[in-house]
Amino acid sequence: MKIIELGHVIAGPLSAALLSDFGADVIKIEAPNRTDMMRELGPKADDGTGVWWKTLGRNKKTLSLNWKSGKGRDILRKLVEGADLLVENFRPGVLERAGVGPDALHEWNPDLIILRVSGYGQDGPMRDVPAFGRAAEAMSGLAHLTGYPDGPPMHPGFPAADSTTGLMGALGIMIAVFAREKGIARGQVVDLAVFETLLRLMEYPVPALTGANLSPQRNGLRQPMDFAPGGMFRTADGVWLTVSAGGAETAQRLLRAVGGDALADDPRFATLAEMSQHMTVVFDAMNDFVAQRTLAEVEAEFARHDAVASRVLSVEEIATNEQIRHRGDIVSVEGEQTQVIGPVPHLSVTPGAFRWLGRPPGADSRSILRDLGYDDDRITALCEAGFVGLDGSEAN
Template sequence: MTGPLQHLKIIELGHVIAGPLSAALLSDFGADVIKIESPNRTDMVRDLGPKAEDGVGVWWKTLGRNKQTLSLNWKSDEGREILRKLVEGADVLVENFRPGVLERGGVGPETLHEWNPDLTILRISGYGQDGPMRDVPAFGRAAEAMSGLAHLTGFTDGPPMHPGFPAADSTTGLMGALGIMIALFAREKGTARGQVIDLAVFEALLRLMDYPVPALTGANHSPRRNGLRQPMDYAPGGMFRTSDGVWLTVSAGSAETAQRLLRAVGGDALADDPRFATLAEMSQHMSVVFDAINDFVTQHTLAEVEAVFARHDAIASRVLSVEEITTNEQIKHRGDIVSVEGEPTKVIGPVPHMSATPGALRWLGRAPGADTRSILRELGFDDDRIAALSDAGLISFDDGEDRS
């Protein structure tokens, strides 16, 4: 199976989530990704979280999707030469070690660009490759704290909270993939050759959250966490529970949709109240609006709320559990949950949906070193040399081939 990125060759030295997700997102659209792991230390994401019936970690199955796996000690002299051969024919190298790890291994950006001046290098780290916090260790939760996300999540009188998924690492993976494509576009247009993309894990969230900084610096307004309501509370909405125990999120993003929402929950008297003539005026009385929505929703069943909201073209969305996500008819129709033949584990399919060049799931995460032998053969190594490298502990493989 091919895709629009089928000629794009990526070397992945990443681990856990952020770097590997960048490569995985591009692999969905055909990029040829070679993931390199140490023979004695595989990516820890293989062991994080629950295991499928075959004993393989389900997180690895999706983050390792569509990738070849090469088991190589790239810090050794011979391993570095193999890495050099790979880099010379690659378009992109992805890494998310602490700053300085590549340099201490003898393969910093200057060396990599000596080998391949057109190589795009994505470097993901906790706080970036420079600055006073350069060497401070960090994980995704630290980034969520630094970006302000945790500060804005939770109840007003409660502690800051992390979201229910690795938001910092995941958004960094997405931003990393974007950075790669921007750099490759610049290379194609001749405006730049190989670039180094320096991406701190907190920066993707900082950019995607966006509005708190201009709110403070432009309007002297400091958003605060606000429980079931929005931190800025600029439009009506929030999380509410129906009389039959179903959670709904209600929202309205404009004066027109807000009027429809108010008419649905409180009739003409509420919708025509002069306090709610505009969103700006409404924001001054948002507690009244929230209480009115809450009173209506809590006194009606899900079916009743949906019927009333439908008549008024107002928006209320049911909060789906993971079980409900896997059976939702719209998600099924979109083909957003997929797998491969013979594999019971399902994953989220390629996004976005492309009209002419759609993405594809080719395989889920493979065993460590599953492609070591075939990759080295493509580089010109014969079986005797491969065996010698294996005996020296510089490579390992699990390709099912008889090596006796």
């Protein structure tokens, strides 16, 4: 599967990166004098390259190309004619103004699937409003439900909206591929608004409001609507744990672990519905239990009752965690200090493969153009005319 990536930053490029883990041939296109900002954003590795780019650019070939006019547009057409997918996440209208909107792209290749990522979608009253991931987190309700009741709304500690959009984009692509292979549709457009991807996962507040007249509110270390026991607690030796129960049976085991038979058999907690009316009592009992014991003591007691308490891992602990290492979820490339998260999910017959970290700009320009039938003289002429960049590609 060949993917042409015109995307930048996180949302669109992550969709292509996820598919590249499982063998997709991704060609990332950047303008000769304007590369993806992820190359520079955030901390740098020992070679001066942004570590975020190293993982978002993983497994991708890089082509430095001015695709908006002239001979650069001709090269884009040749690429599209042989591609399965095109990914873009510009503001709505950018492709159309450059003369390469969906109508033109489908004229070049009727089977092309186009993933279009934008802040608020390709239509509607907010179509042209600029947006970043945090705006989407606000619009989806995520920020409103995160934090303490008497404090401000909060964003999570990672780009939740952009990352979720990357996942949803890959899902949308594969649904469209399935429809194409079944003869249901040829090339189609996947119109993905960043706020919608979190809204879909944050959906329970809507039926809670419309169906049960309940309005979830942020609740600090507890869930916005604690329908089952749970929360975040700190042990006597300073370790944070998250405690949770998923149903009536697991809730009873949790209560027995923290309060013995007296708490578990209390008639106020006979069902989850009744328990939800007294969740402050349950939370306080769990907090008292955890706060008065060390991590080892809490884990031992919870294990004895088959209840769930999970340690909150720091990044350093993630990097050395035995289960994560056993699963092969942190991978490296020979000669690179930077490690990244490996392919997920784990497939039994066609597992993903990690091949290389993000390449320099234009690292594959020459080889890609040769594959399109351009000889070295024409490539040099294109470079001199400003349509193509060859930086980093001479080794090819």
